[in-house]
Amino acid sequence: xxxxxxxxxxxxxxxxxxxxxxxxxxxxxxxxxxxxxxxxxxxxxxxxxxxxxxxxxxxxxxxxxxxxxxxxxxxxxxxxxxxxxxxxxxxxxxxxxxxxxxxxxxxxxxxxxxxxxxxxxxxxxxxxxxxxxxxxxxxxxxxxxxxxxxxxxxxxxxxxxxxxxxxxxxxxxxxxxxxxxxxxxxxxxxxxxxxxxxxxxxxxxxxxxxxxxxxxxxxxxxxxxxxxxxxxxxxxxxxxxxxxxxxxxxxxxxxxxxxxxxxxxxxxxxxxxxxxxxxxxxxxxxxxxxxx
Amino acid sequence: xxxxxxxxxxxxxxxxxxxxxxxxxxxxxxxxxxxxxxxxxxxxxxxxxxxxxxxxxxxxxxxxxxxxxxxxxxxxxxxxxxxxxxxxxxxxxxxxxxxxxxxxxxxxxxxxxxxxxxxxxxxxxxxxxxxxxxxxxxxxxxxxxxxxxxxxxxxxxxxxxxxxxxxxxxxxxxxxxxxxxxxxxxxxxxxxxxxxxxxxxxxxxxxxxxxxxxxxxxxxxxxxxxxxxxxxxxxxxxxxxxxxxxxxxxxxxxxxxxxxxxxxxxxxxx
Numbered sequence: 001x002x003x004x005x006x007x008x009x010x011x012x013x014x015x016x017x018x019x020x021x022x023x024x025x026x027x028x029x030x031x032x033x034x035x036x037x038x039x040x041x042x043x044x045x046x047x048x049x050x051x052x053x054x055x056x057x058x059x060x061x062x063x064x065x066x067x068x069x070x071x072x073x074x075x076x077x078x079x080x081x082x083x084x085x086x087x088x089x090x091x092x093x094x095x096x097x098x099x100x101x102x103x104x105x106x107x108x109x110x111x112x113x114x115x116x117x118x119x120x121x122x123x124x125x126x127x128x129x130x131x132x133x134x135x136x137x138x139x140x141x142x143x144x145x146x147x148x149x150x151x152x153x154x155x156x157x158x159x160x161x162x163x164x165x166x167x168x169x170x171x172x173x174x175x176x177x178x179x180x181x182x183x184x185x186x187x188x189x190x191x192x193x194x195x196x197x198x199x200x201x202x203x204x205x206x207x208x209x210x211x212x213x214x215x216x217x218x219x220x221x222x223x224x225x226x227x228x229x230x231x232x233x234x235x236x237x238x239x240x241x242x243x244x245x246x247x248x249x250x251x252x253x254x255x256x257x258x259x260x261x262x263x264x265x266x267x268x269x270x271x272x273x274x275x276x277x278x279x280x281x282x283x284x285x286x287x288x289x290x291x292x
Numbered sequence: 293x294x295x296x297x298x299x300x301x302x303x304x305x306x307x308x309x310x311x312x313x314x315x316x317x318x319x320x321x322x323x324x325x326x327x328x329x330x331x332x333x334x335x336x337x338x339x340x341x342x343x344x345x346x347x348x349x350x351x352x353x354x355x356x357x358x359x360x361x362x363x364x365x366x367x368x369x370x371x372x373x374x375x376x377x378x379x380x381x382x383x384x385x386x387x388x389x390x391x392x393x394x395x396x397x398x399x400x401x402x403x404x405x406x407x408x409x410x411x412x413x414x415x416x417x418x419x420x421x422x423x424x425x426x427x428x429x430x431x432x433x434x435x436x437x438x439x440x441x442x443x444x445x446x447x448x449x450x451x452x453x454x455x456x457x458x459x460x461x462x463x464x465x466x467x468x469x470x471x472x473x474x475x476x477x478x479x480x481x482x483x484x485x486x487x488x489x490x491x492x493x494x495x496x497x498x499x500x501x502x503x504x505x506x507x508x509x510x511x512x513x514x515x516x517x518x519x520x521x522x523x524x525x526x527x528x529x530x531x532x533x534x535x536x537x538x539x540x541x542x543x544x545x546x547x548x549x550x551x552x553x554x555x556x557x558x559x560x561x562x
Contacts, residue, residue, distance in 0.1 A: 001384055001385055001386065001456065001457065001460065002385075002386055003385045003386070003387060003466050004460070004465045004466045005465070005466070006387075008381075008385070008465075008466045008467065009381040009385045009386075009387035009390070009466075010387065012377040012378060012380060012381035012385075012466075012470070013377070013378040013381050013382065013393060015370075015373075015374040015377065015378075016374040016375060016377065016378040016397070016437050016441065017378070017393060017396075017397070019370075019374065019430065019433050019434050019437065020396075020397060020400060020434050020437055020438070022415075022430070022434070023408075023412060023430050023431045023433070023434035023435075024400055024403070024408050024412075024431075024434045024435070025396070025399075026411075026415070027408035027409070027410075027411035027412040027415060028403065028407050028408045028411070029411075030411035030414070030415070031407060031408055031410050031411040033411075034410065034411060034414075041414070090299075090303065091303075093299075094296065094299055097303075098549075099307075100303050100306075100307060101549075101553075102545070102546060102549050103307045103310050103311070104307070104310065105545075105549070105552075105553060106310060106314075106542060106545065107310065108556065109491070109541050109542070109545045109552070110495075110537075110538055110541055110542075111494065111495040111497070111512060111513045111516070111537065112495060112497060112513070113495075113497050113512075113513040113514075113516055113517055114512075114513070114516060114534055114537050114538060117516065117517070117520050117530070117534060118313060118314075118317055118534055119313075121317075121320075121527075121530075121531075122313055122316075126329060127328055127329045127332055127527065128332075129312070129313075129316055129332050129333060132332050132333065133333075136333075163309065163310075168556065168557075171553045171556065171557050172557045175553070175554075175557045220402070220404070224404050224405070224406065226497070226498050227497045227498070227513075230497075230498075230501075231517065244406075245406060245498075248406055249498070249502075252410055252413075253502065258410060258414070261410055262410050262411070265406045265407055265409075265410055266407070268404065268406050268407070269403065269404060269406065269407035272402065272403070272404050272407075273402060273403070276402045
C-alpha cells in the first residue's frame with residue numbers, strides 16, 4: 001500500500017534501525033576496522049595491515065580451537081539432532097506423550113550457566129553423582145575426573161550439550177511431524193507400516209528441510225559455543241577444550257589485545273557467514289517436503 | 293494405536309536422565325555438606341527450608357533476579373513495540389529503500405555476537421554506559437529485533453490484505469491502522485516473539501560477563517557465577533541457589549509449555 005503520509009514508514013522503522021545500527025551494525029564495521037590494527041584498548045590504535053591475520057593462522061591454539069569446535073559439532077550433531085529426531089519419532093508415535101515432551105525440553109529453558117554449574121557438581125570427582133553411580137553399578141574402572149582429564153574433557157562437554165539440546169531439536173521435528181497430513185500417516189498405518197517404517201519412510205523425508213535447518217543451527221551454535229565451556233573448563237586442561245569464543249575472550253579481556261582479538265572475531269564471523277551461504281546453496285527447494 | 297506399556301516404561305526410564313540431576317540438585321540443597329559428600333544419593337534427613345531464604349537474602353539472589361527482570365522486561369517491551377512497528381512498515385507500506393533496509397536487518401539473523409562485541413565494548417566504554425543496565429538493555433534489544441521483525445512479517449503476511457485496505461477506505465491513517473487493527477490481530481505472534489526475546493535476555497551470559505562488574509547490577513547468569521565463587525565450599529547453599537533459579541522457570545514452562553515450544557521452534561520453522 002501507499003502510505004497515508006510520506007514520512008510514516010520511516011517513523012515506523014526508525015527506532016528499530018537506530019538501535020540495530022548503534023548496537024550491532026556500527027560495531028561490526030568497527031571490529032573489521034580494528035582487526036587491521038594493533039590496539040591495547042587504551043592508546044591510539046596503530047595500523048598494521050593484515051599482520052593480525054597472518055598471526056592468527058600461525059596461532060596453534062586458535063587453529064586447534066576450530067578442531068575442538070569441529071569435534072564438538074560432530075558429537076552434538078549425533079547427540080542433539082539425530083537423538084532429537086529419534087525422540088520426536090518416539091513421542092509422535094503414541095498419544096499422551098506431553099509429559100515426555102515437557103521433560104525432554106526442560107533443560108532448554110534454563111540459563112546455560114545454571115546448567116553448567118549443576119554439571120560441574122555432577123561430574124565433580126569428590127561429590128559428584130556420576131562417579132558415585134558408576135561405583136554403585138560396579139563400574140569403578142569407568143570413573144574419571146571427567147573435566148580434568150585431557151582425554152575426556154571435550155567429549156564430556158559435548159555430551160552435556162546433548163543433554164541440554166536434544167529436547168530442542170525434538171520440539172522442532174515434533175512440530176514438523178504434526179504438520180504432515182494425518183491422512184498420509186493413517187493410510188500407511190492401514191497398509192501395515194510399523195512406526196519405525198513410518199519414521200524412516202514418511203516422517204523423516206517429509207521434514208527434510210527442517211533437518212537441514214537443524215543441522216545449520218547445530219553447526220552455527222556449535223562454532224559459537226561459549227557459556228558451557230567457559231564455566232566448566234575455560235579451555236583447559238592444557239587448552240584441550242579451547243574453542244574459538246573462549247580463546248577470543250581470553251585474548252581480548254585477559255591479554256588486552258583488541259586488534260588481534262578483532263581479527264579472530266572477523267575470522268569466526270566469516271566462517272559462520274560462509275556456512276550460512278553454503279547452506280543457502282545446497283538446501284532443498286521444491287515440493288517434496290511439507291510447506292510452512 | 294494401541295496402548296503400549298513397554299513404550300511408556302522405556303520412555304519413563306529415559307526421562308530419568310533428565311530428572312535425576314534436577315532432583316539431586318533439589319535434594320542436596322536440604323542436606324549438610326557432610327551428607328552431600330558422604331551420601332550423595334540419599335534423601336535429606338531434615339527438611340529445613342531456611343537455606344532458600346539464606347541464598348535469597350544473604351547470597352543476593354534477590355537483587356540478581358530483580359536486575360534480570362528489569363533488563364528482560366525493558367528489552368522485551370522495546371523489541372515488541374519497535375519490532376512490530378518496523379514489520380508493519382516493511383510488510384504493508386511501500387517506501388524507498390524498504391528492501392535494502394530489510395536486508396540489513398536480516399543480516400542480524402546470522403551474524404554471531406562475536407562479530408561485534410569487541411567494538412561494542414569499546415563504544416560502551418566511551419559512552420560511559422558500562423556497568424549500567426543500559427549496557428545490557430541496548431544490545432539485547434538490538435539482538436532481539438531481527439528475528440522479531442522477521443517473524444512479525446511472516447504473521448502480517450498471513451493476515452488478509454483487505455482488512456488494511458478497508459480501514460484505509462474508512463479514512464484511518466497508517467498509525468491508526470497499526471494501533472487499532474494490526475496490534476490486536478498480531479496477538480499470537482506477539483506472544484511467540486515475547487517468549488523467545490525473554491528467554492534470550494534472561495539467559496544471556498557473555499555480554500553480561502563483559503559489561504557488568506558491579507555486583508549490584510548483575511543478572512542471574514553472571515550473578516549465579518559470582519555466587520558460586522563466593523560460596524564455593526558451601527555446597528548446600530549453592531545447590532539452594534541453583535534450585536531457586538531453576539524451579540520458577542520449570543513451573544512457568546509447565547504452565548506455558550505450548551507457547552514456549554512454539555516460540556522457540558517457530559524461528560527455525562519459518
